[in-house]
Amino acid sequence: MNKPDVELLQGTLDVLVLKTVSWGPMHGYAIARWLQQVTDDVLRIEEGSLYPALHRMERKGWIASEWGLSENNRRAKYYTLTREGRKQLRSDSSTWSVFSSAVSKVLTTTIAPAYLGATP
Amino acid sequence: MRAPSWRRYLRFWRSDVTRDVDDELRFHMESRIAEFIAAGMTPQEARAEATKRFGDVDRVRQRVEVIDKEFDHERRRAEMWESLQQDLRYALRGIRRSPAFAIVAILTLALGIGANSAIFSVINGVLLRPLPYREPERLVRLFTSFRGGDGRYAMSQPEFMDYKGLTNSFENAAAFAGAGLTLTGTGEPQRVRGIAATRDFFPVLGVIPARGRNFENDEGRQGTEPVVILSHDFWQNRLGGNPALLGSSLMFNGISRRVIGILPPDVTLERAEAFIPMFINPDSLTSRTSNSLRGVARLKPGVTIPDAQRELNALTRRSVELYPRAYPASMGYGAAVVSMHEVVIGDVRPALRVLMGAVALVLLIACANVANLLLARGEARHREMAVRLALGAGRGRILRQLLTESMVLALAGGAAGVLLAWWGMRTLLSVNPQAVPRMELIHIDGLVIAVTLAVSILTGLLFGIAPAMQLVKTQLQTSLKEGTRGGSVGGAQQRMGRALVMGEIALAFVVVIGAALLIRSFWTLRNVDPGFDPTHVLAVDLSIPPSRYNDVATIAFYKELVDRMGRLPGVRAAAAASDLPPSAGGFNWDMLIDGRTRAPGEAWPSPQVRAVTKDYFKALSIPAVRGRLFGDEDSPSSMPVAVINETTARSVWRGSDPIGQRVRFDRQLPWITIVGIARDVRSMGLGNPAPMELFLVNEQMPVAAGGAIRDMYAVLRTEGEPTSLVSAARRTVSELDPLLAIIAIRGMDEMMDIAVAQPRFTMLLLGMFGTVALTLAAIGIYGIMSYAVKRRTREIGIRMALGARSSDVLRLVVGQGMRLAIVGVTVGVISALVGTRLMTKLLYGVSATDPVTFASIVAILAVVAWVANWVPARRAVLTDPTTALRSE
DSSP: OOOOOBOOOTTHHHHHHHHHHTTSOEEHHHHHHHHHHHTTTOBOOOGGGHHHHHHHHHHHTSEEEEEEEOTTSOEEEEEEEOHHHHHHHHHHHHHHHHHHHHHHHHHHOOOOOGGGGGOO | OOOOHHHHHHHHTOOOHHHHHHHHHHHHHHHHHHHHHHTTOOHHHHHHHHHHHHOOHHHHHHHHHHHHHHHHHHHHHHHHHHHHHHHHHHHHHHHHHOHHHHHHHHHHHHHHHHHHHHHHHHHIIIIISOOSSSSGGGEEEEEEEOTTSOSOBOBOHHHHHHHHHSOSSEEEEEEEEEEEEEEESSSSOEEEEEEEEOTTHHHHHTOOOSEEOOOOTTTTSTTSOOEEEEOHHIIIIITTTOGGGTTSEEEETTEEEEEEEEOOTTOOSTTOOEEEEOOOOTTSOOOTTOOOBEEEEEEOTTOOHHHHHHHHHHHHHHHHHHOTTTSOGGGOOEEEEEEHHHHHHTTTHHHHHHHHHHHHHHHHHHHHHHHHHHHHHHHHHHHHHHHHHHTTOOHHHHHHHHHHHHHHHHHHHHHHHHHHHHHHHHHHHHHOTTSSTTGGGOOOOHHHHHHHHHHHHHHHHHHHHHHHHHHHHOOHHHHHHHHHHTOSOOHHHHHHHHHHHHHHHHHHHHHHHHHHHHHHHHHHHHTSOOSSOOTTEEEEEEEOOTTTOOHHHHHHHHHHHHHHHHTSTTEEEEEEESOOTTBOOOOBOOOEETTOOOOTTOOOOOOEEEEEOTTHHHHHTOOEEEEOOOOTTOOTTSOOEEEEEHHHHHHHHTTSOOTTOEEESSTTSOOEEEEEEEOOOOOBOTTSOOOOEEEEEGGGHHHHTSSOOOEEEEEEEESSOGGGGHHHHHHHHHHHOTTOOEEEEEEHHHHHHHHTHHHHHHHHHHHHHHHHHHHHHHHHHHHHHHHHHHHTHHHHHHHHHTTOOHHHHHHHHHHHHHHHHHHHHHHHHHHHHHHGGGGGGGOSSSOTTOHHHHHHHHHHHHHHHHHHHHHHHHHHHHSOHHHHHHTO
């Protein structure tokens, strides 16, 4: 299977993580797994980079953490979205949509810049 | 966001960030590996693949740990702040719930802390602040000393040259002397406080003029250009602060002097306004016995005052051998080196020390009072505490809350105290401006505020800790049970309260005794018979410039002035005198006695010599004891005569009759016949015995003493209020000489007041503190007794119901309170007997252990204690027994 190697844009990981935990409490490993599944493993996140992002967002108050038991009865740290985080997610997603639609407009347009014709 | 609740407990045994991060990352790795193995990889392959996907584990761990640790700190700080806010809210709520308690506590503390701030502001301004000179600790003043004196006399020119030139201790030395200056040509003639100083004066002090320059070369020598250096204040306030003044000329004493320098603003040298150069010509020094110079010197680095003193001692011993005529052995000539600081503030130090002790005691009393209030209040809160403890609140936490409450009270008290101190000092110093040297430096500054803050915090701990500990120590069970009936809870509190009250009474006793001794001493001083009658006398302080008046003109001026003033309506007698009681300066002159020879090593007696016009004794109502006083027959051409005072008669002529005896002041001068003895006058301080005095007729001064005195006082005995003649007196002076400035004009009553300004200041302050101490102690007794009585209302009710007479019950209750007072007073008397010895220096005419004072204060305290006991007891007795029985 040949997958495109997509480098994540700065800040994108945050919004992805926020969206992921919005489904319910999740530990880091589950977040990583879920992101891979949903994106069909297109976004090659280096799994390790997930953790500084999680802890940074916890400190900012966007997510909260709690130790709990995993499916196979092991001690795991679960993250949940806070109200603050939900707000952040909302504003980040809309920014992202505007951004991505603007980018695709540029990439898919067939109209050449007008001044090109005027060039001597 | 808030941390999950279990986290707090975890943190109790210090949550381990490292371990948590480890766990989290290991869980990830192990889950990943397990998944790969389940998908069919070998364990090695699985681990390799998982690690590849994860990236650098160590780097991730490091980054996460840093984030978490910072987070942890933030949270901890926030929590601390939160709990402090909680404590503060709790404290404020508690205070709001009992505003009366809070107000009494804060006022009490304000009095205690305010008194301390006030005295500290004085100490800070007067004692602690370094003198505004370079390395002031190396500055000393030089004096001559004689047997029996206070060791601080002026020097003569040769003596100064000895001290400066023949010693190794000093880097440099300078001489100076007061100089009366009158400024003319800038509107009304102005009197200016002047100092004549040698060239080295400012360099020795390390003062550099802010503008212009110091004295140079031979300035001050006859024939050089007259110059002057001005103080900053004088230049700013009296000359308008114009920089162009530098280099221009001003007329002082009729001489035009060029302004060559202006001093920096913070330098206040003896409050002098103008400095003129003094030149000491080593080739023509004045006589060794003509002492008029004051000296200041800078010690070489490493040289101590005792070193310098030793060197001067050796020097003066040699002088006594070399100049036996100038220094007869009986005179005990020596020199004294005294630190500059000591000279400036020496006089007030004992007073300040006593005041500081007093305010510390007042603060302790205030603390005891507030502690008592807290104890009484604590009793009401027993159940609250017991419940909170039962619900699992930590003792430490409750203690912290209670102490926060104390701190809030103490800080509020401190803030109110600073205001009180500021206001109080302003008032006191404006009433008593002459009382304290360097007074202009006294104000509430940062240091005073900082010290007050520290004192407040300490105070809060001091009065808060014991009652708080009491509350927290409460035995859970007993307290819950006892509390329900409100019965004999907290015997410990009661005991502590009683101990506090006894201590308070003892402390108050010491302060009040100190105040009482000072008041008595002040009264004795104020009621001392000065030997003359200061009421209805106006004194005009004059100085006439030698440039315009020779000896003859000076004498004529004062004769004419006194004649004219004597003719003013409302004046009974007018005279002029070279010095006036009660704070005369003046010179001691060696007096040669006709028919006596001096044994080797014996000094001639040297009375203070005063020049007066003939009606001087009449103007001050000083009676003759024997012989006659001066009259019209004593003219410039008649036989020179003198009047001596009783002390001179007694100590010089012992049993024999001095009248008709002849004395003179120099071999070149004619004999002067003693014609009368005047009554002794306390001319050099009301607390000091009369010095030897000899009066000469002013008109005879050129003959009898070889010169005229230019600085004199005119004194008027008036029929009515002396100050009503101020303008008439001024007019008379300016009619005679419009260019003459009057130095001061005031009633002698006022001069008497000024003479006792410092003792009065100390007395007022200590009296105030004594009153505060007594009031606080009374409040303390009242508080503890009314509380005790209230607790016994039921018991009293029963006794009354059973037929006890109210007088019996009253006696019982009051007696119990009085026992406290008796113990307190006893401890107080013992402490005071020791403590008041420290104030002996401040007392005049009363012993530090004066039995009458002690007895009366014991009585006063007993009465205060009795009233404070009786009022609440009486109230209890008056309560209807049935209400009393139901009261709990």
